[in-house]
Amino acid sequence: xxxxxxxxxxxxEEMSWIGRKLFLYNVTIGLYAMDWWERYLFNSIVLILLxxxxxxxxxxxxxxxxxHLKSSVELGTSNYSMVALS
Numbered sequence: 001x002x003x004x005x006x007x008x009x010x011x012x013e014e015m016s017w018i019g020r021k022l023f024l025y026n027v028t029i030g031l032y033a034m035d036w037w038e039r040y041l042f043n044s045i046v047l048i049l050l051x052x053x054x055x056x057x058x059x060x061x062x063x064x065x066x067x068h069l070k071s072s073v074e075l076g077t078s079n080y081s082m083v084a085l086s
Contacts (some may be wrong), residue, residue: 015023031039038056 029043034042
């Protein structure tokens with residue numbers, strides 16, 4: 001059984017790895033039934049939501065790191081290099 005868009009044993013080349021993954025994404029999500037502009041709109045929305053998720057996750061991680069770093073400096077626990085020198 002061959003995937004749609006690939007050629008059989010008769011010759012020619014099969015889909016590349018990226019082509020297979022894009023085909024699987026289109027079939028799994030149901031994008032194959034949409035027009036080109038609907039797919040473009042859907043993929044744009046997905047990318048924007050992914051960007052917001054990554055941005056906010058990174059921002060909150062840096063805030064948590066800053067809070068942890070400030071509390072460590074206030075307690076004097078992060079000055080290991082000064083202890084090693086004295």
